[in-house]
């Protein structure tokens with residue numbers, strides 16, 4: 001018997017041993033019956049490639065992500081992190097390979113369906129027509145509204161809630177142009193949250209945030225059932241909040257796996273061109289990378 005199981009519900013109702021058994025063997029023993037369980041990935045791609053020009057792009061990326069997975073994309077400048085996120089959001093057309101979202105070709109989704117399923121926070125996100133923070137966040141409702149539908153009282157409460165969540169309650173009527181870099185990033189994140197998609201694609205979501213908001217933003221994702229794919233320059237944040245890392249170098253995947261598997265000092269030194277040490281973060285036990293300062297790179 002073949003069963004398709006929604007992973008969050010399945011996780012809630014399984015014991016730890018049963019989960020391990022299911023994940024490892026695709027077999028689930030229940031009351032003397034053997035069920036073959038196939039857990040449909042939330043997102044997968046095979047042999048995904050893209051070319052900006054002959055010397056820039058992405059080559060043969062394979063990914064399988066289940067609900068509540070958190071994938072961190074890491075790599076030096078120009079490695080292809082933003083390109084991969086844009087491909088996975090359906091903003092770029094792959095040169096080869098297919099992307100499946102909930103088992104269906106992403107290219108077959110309508111714009112509104114896609115926006116209800118995944119939300120992208122790109123680095124070059126435009127402020128569109130929004131003049132105030134409230135209006136910027138309100139854009140997150142668009143995929144859920146018909147053209148003639150206005151923001152109602154329920155929507156206003158939800159907008160207030162996400163503004164509170166990102167610490168911008170007192171900026172609701174402020175103009176977008178008056179925000180600091182970090183405030184703008186938090187406002188954009190509030191818009192993404194309001195969009196209500198289960199899969200978040202975030203391009204360097206913490207690069208403008210102070211240390212407190214960096215952790216708050218990431219913790220607000222990992223404490224939910226959301227699935228995350230995010231690019232990071234801070235390898236230690238990626239290690240602390242992601243269960244999988246994908247390391248890119250010049251458009252190629254050079255490592256993928258758990259933070260412990262990917263954050264190997266020799267590999268990280270080679271890819272980033274700087275000597276480093278990897279030990280354990282004393283707070284959460286995750287790998288912690290420290291790069292050698294200065295010009296010396298022996």
Ligand SMILES: Nc1ncnc2c1ncn2[C@@H]1O[C@H](COP(=O)(O)OP(=O)(O)OP(=O)(O)O)[C@@H](O)[C@H]1O
Pocket residue numbers: 052053055056057075076077078079080081082083084
């Ligand atoms: N619109 C574009 N047109 C042409 N080339 C592009 C375009 N966008 C990106 N590229 C090239 O593709 C490569 C990968 O860029 P991408 O922005 O994906 O890298 P990244 O890993 O996100 O870099 P960073 O860490 O600097 O943000 C780079 O060589 C870049 O110059």
